[in-house]
Amino acid sequence: MTANLLDFDLEGLAAFCERLGEKRFRATQLFRWIHQRGASDFGQMTDLAKSLREKLPAHAHIAGLPVLSRQDAKDGTIKWLFDVGAGDAVETVFIPEDDRGTLCVSSQAGCAVGCRFCSTGHQGFSRNLSTAEILAQLWTVEHTLRQESASTERVITNVVMMGMGEPLQNYNALVPALRVMLDDHGYGLSRRRVTVSTSGVVPMMERLAKDCPVALAVSLHAPTDALRDDLVPLNRKYPLNELMAACAAYLPQAPRDFITLEYCMLDGVNDRPSDVEALLDLLRRSGVRAKLNLIPFNPFPQSGLRQSQPAAVQAFARTLNDAGVVTTVRKTRGDDIDAACGQLAGDVRDRTNAASRMAQRRQAIQWHPQTPKEPSQ
């Protein structure tokens, strides 16, 4: 098996070129061909030294992911289902707006956190995606859409790690992928336009602040430990005081001066007046500068949960805004193709079975971060 060059950030590609006996600067040329031009054929890379062009095919390839399906919604949202092998598939969603194009990227096939309101969580966990599989989503969509619009202009201006999976439970593959997104020779996105969304893997939030401090969104969903333990089982390992302290510690490194807190609105569960008061109390106690993003719950049959009444969402948002906490209600996009938040089910062959789901949830809670490898490799 030759190396898939989508697996490398620029440092990693430079080291790879050196191993082939080539000068490191050749890596920059190669990297630009791959990520800026979408090339997958070494023969195309006309300004690359002929010796390298001839050497590469024996050692390397550039491969995206096979597309299982593509659905285009009425509002311009596009959802892809990518085959990642062995019966697993992941979803990627492109969301066009007037002033930006956002790509919602998956980080795992399934997810081990098992949040009650999340369709991915209900499927269980299959495996981590590799750096190449994370980047292939961006590489394929960017260059496909560019080709379709017959343009050389950048299509994707923002990336959110909000597809399937918990990105901070796949840290070693995530960080090189983020570096390629940010690299001026890669996609050249600014740190504030790349967002990692996490259910609260506290030690990895600390590492991300040091290694690659992009914009951070934290999926809060509940203002008390009792409720959050139930909705986001990872809370039993990293409770709210630790989570809010990790948010506070992230802020000095963050590209913006606030953390986004996501809050999925569930009827009668976390949307009551007492919940918003508890939330304000939590924010005051922690001192974290936060923006609240209220997400209308997208129901799916097995959840047993209901969407909040629009009046309850409005009242919740008003109370927060009145107290000086900037709050937005997320618009739902692409709902005619099930591309909205939490509807991304992909097709994951759960390596656990339904009967052991509770055991698996416990496992998720006991998850320990591995000693990170050098992320550029």
Ligand code: SAH
């Ligand atoms: N695992 C990460 C990122 C992927 S989930 C995380 O949890 O942050 C991206 C966002 O979608 C999270 O805020 C998540 O809570 C939200 N979400 C999950 N299921 C949802 C649903 N059914 N309706 C609305 N939002 C949902």
Ligand code: SF4
């Ligand atoms: Fe995993 Fe995020 Fe879904 Fe929770 S909300 S199960 S962390 S993908």
